[in-house]
Amino acid sequence: MSAWLLPESVADVLPSEARRIEELRRSLLDRFRVYGYELVMPPMLEYTESLLGNADASLNLQTFKLLDQASGRMLGLRADTTPQVARIDAHILNRKGVTRLCYCGPVLHTQALGLHNTREPLQCGAELYGCGGIEADLEILNLAVDTLNLSGLKGYRLALSHAGLLAAVVDGEGLTDNLIRHLHDCLAQKDRPALEALLVEVSAACKANVLALLSLYGSVGGSNCVLNRAAETLPRNPKVGAVLNELRTLIARLQETVSAMPALILDLADLASFDYHSGLIFSAYVEGCPNAVLRGGRYDDVGAVYGRARPATGFSVDLRELVSLQAVHSKPKTAIRAPWVYDTELMAVIRELRSQGEVVLQSLPNTAQEEEEFVCDRQLVQANAVWKVVPIGMNQEKLK
Template structure:
């Protein structure tokens, strides 16, 4: 007898978990609707060039590829839905004003994000296109918090960074290609020895600024401290001002903020603010987001954009109400029995027809029995 073993970091979703994922999916989509976000459903597979918004080595590495037998072209299984939504906004909808879109669906990655992650997340997210104002980022973060609360997540903390700080230093250092990627990876991992080795030929101002980023973590006071350590570049001033303004706007809304200036996303399409939401009991971030203003450029429209995403499968450890107990009904063709079953289901009751049911394997606490010619629901 053969062992049916699934690939590493790939797993089945069994009934109780599937019920929880589907319940959260519906509730979160309803939450998005309250904010004016419209749902789109991109395809699971596309030509590879459509799945990568630019030369994104990280996303390219995570994308499964195959050959389309109809066209002979290379196709990819999506590893991230954001580039697809950007294509829809830029190439299909072509709206002139602000566009709010949301989505949900499975993605497939060649490798997991961590030891406790899956390679087939169930992604759900919301994105706003066409607004460069900080108000768009504030709305997205507010919606992210409301969505996590709707999913039953409590004690949420927000960490915010800005990729513009690293980009400004890397541009001033004229880092390109592998050298820039190596510095990006080292900062992402807070690998200060590697950063020190890579920056040894930089002038003192750039080197001091770069080495300050991995240790720049904490409350709002960290922003003032790094102003004196980072080089006086226009991009850096704008980024720090942006972070300060975001702090003020979120504080008014009761959202506490901490900063991590070495917080960098895994994909290259982000251009500004980046943020992660963490919660007690979870090893990894429960939601991620940020600004990606050039994401639609490849599709002909470089519109400002910001958004967040959640992996629904990662949230299934949250306490969830037990499944409602059902009613066990006998099998039969009698009209009154069939009408009673239909009536109970119309009232929202779960009715399981006994076609060979083992009561220990189903969740029922009542049975449908006929007494004196009338069908009645009887407690077990």
């Protein structure tokens, strides 16, 4: 086997992409900061009892596990940072009021989640704890929209749903949690044959109501509004009504508060994880990408396993994926070319330029210059015993 071969779905990040990722990371963390979110940096590995305390089966399968030689206990390499941030809020910070936290770091997956996805996403996200009201959902949605706008994505769609809808639809039918969990998975995958197989022994009305969720997809307004169709199609019980009213109110408030509003759609079959989300669910999609580029929602009580249940809502993105989808790339930074000369005055000028944020590249002797990330449009030259910055190609006579 070649010494340079990397594992499947694992790749090096080369200079141009690395620069764009870092620029986006700084931009997003700065935006999170002005919203009042505090940066945390959880460890890459933890004991599996802590890391997977609230994990569903899919997250458990996505987690690399290894034996700790120091303690003999099982360790896990994080596949998702959100549970770690929930642990920090519940167990370490232990604040009484609202807590806003953000993070950015790599996660590892045992399998790539999509055809072109990496197994080492660079996950960036924000979480809000301690508020169970619609106000927290609106703040997180506003920040999610800001995140996608700062990423330079164009024409993306924001899809909304609610994790409590299926339970409301089948309320009173006597379905087990295990069956509802499987129905969640099949609805998320839009797998009608699998749904019909699971619903063989339920009432005809219940089967029709569950299958109807597959068709409740589309616009949030107009004559074909999904919420209006849902109100006509789904059971008219108080729980279904409460979920639909919550979505209706949220959409109205979102349209009032977001300045650069993306296209909004409803996908009432996108119910995400049965064991994880507890309310609003949202995802963002962009043309040319089969997977969601942003996922988020409400996950109340996830902190219970760490000793303190709290209302919580948040979202995350993969910076590597966002950068790969950017239509317009930032240009390489302009730089100054300087000779390699043992001259104290030249070194002093270079230090001063670098302190001002200028990129100064010194031409090492007997080497070719092949930098791709910098465009040298100026050079340092000596004229009349003084080092000056001048445009490259400037007539030498003008320097005298």
